[in-house]
Amino acid sequence: MAALASAGGHGISLLPATRPKGGSLSMPTPTVFVIDDQEAVRHALGEMLTVFGFSVETFGTADLFLKQLEPERTGCVVADVRMPGTDGIALTRELVRRGSTLPVILISGHADVPMAVAAIKAGAEDFIEKPVDDMQLVAAINRGLARAFERLDTQRSLESLNSSFARLTAREVEIFDLVVQGFTSQAIAAKLELSPRTVESYRAQVMEKMKAESVAVLVRQAVRLGRITP
CATH class of the missing domain: 1.10.10.10 (Winged helix-like DNA-binding domain superfamily/Winged helix DNA-binding domain)
Known part of the structure; x- marks a missing residue:
């Protein structure tokens, strides 16, 4: 991963995306869920994202993550594509099937064009090659969180409108x-x-x-x- 010292020269916000100002609905604190079967990668990503101010939880498999995931959790998923059991693309499809608002960023050390296309078609927010560049990942997470907040605001606003109409x-x-x-x-x-x-x-x-x-x-x-x- 790129050195943290290089963060200042990329012209992007290094802070975690926050709920858009002016919204009337409260949002839970988002978490970045890091899923990778390699402990060293989980540890490195977790430490780096914590330095950037994110709340981080790590999992060794997608199956464990799915088993423990509570529907109301907000945040962003960063997952390896190739893992034992449920892989990153299958994980993305499962989250879409569940109607989850969690954006998914897939990472891979064996990336190719067909894999990237499959990831995006499955519903991934972004696809990043290993070794992961810190700035690229932070920017992708912030974009994903911003869009997730917008979707949640829209969803909850419509729920409130339906409640009033009822x-x-x-x-x-x-x-x-x-x-x-x-x-x-x-x-x-x-x-x-x-x-x-x-x-x-x-x-x-x-x-x-x-x-x-x-x-x-x-x-x-x-x-x-x-x-x-x-």
């Missing part, structure tokens, strides 16, 4: 759908045989429950919920 009554859902389709309160009143004042009351309740400060926000929410197509 609180609407059947009548409020009717009002919601008509408002986002562009119907005025007068038109909704005529369509549902309600008074305009009643429609305005329902509309205000919908806006409050959905935490929408404008009709434009409500329309964007409807698109995300699949109630209308953009």
Whole structure:
């Protein structure tokens, strides 16, 4: 691996990627999971990543990692391609199958183009040849963590939106759908045989429950919920 002293001249951030500022949802502290059947490699990578400020856990096999992995864990996987039992590419496929948000960076001392292509097709974030360059690996981990945070934010934001929508009554859902389709309160009143004042009351309740400060926000929410197509 490249000497740590060379870190300053590459023009990239050496700090672990953090949750994007401005998000409203809390994120667990991410961990870099290093998986390699060679103890010397695990130790070297673990020490280097710890120096760069990452929280690190190491595993000798992918099978042991998968057995102990808790679904809510966040972070990034750095795994060798060739290992006894489940190899790095099979590990990547299994994480994708489980719906894991963990990005995977595969490393190999016997890399070739077909292997790299197979790794990316399996869902790997990046593919790096051994001996591993510290800066290249840190940059890849930071990119992976940044994308993972974005996916988690999007996922949790949608879950929150679905939760708000589920609180609407059947009548409020009717009002919601008509408002986002562009119907005025007068038109909704005529369509549902309600008074305009009643429609305005329902509309205000919908806006409050959905935490929408404008009709434009409500329309964007409807698109995300699949109630209308953009």
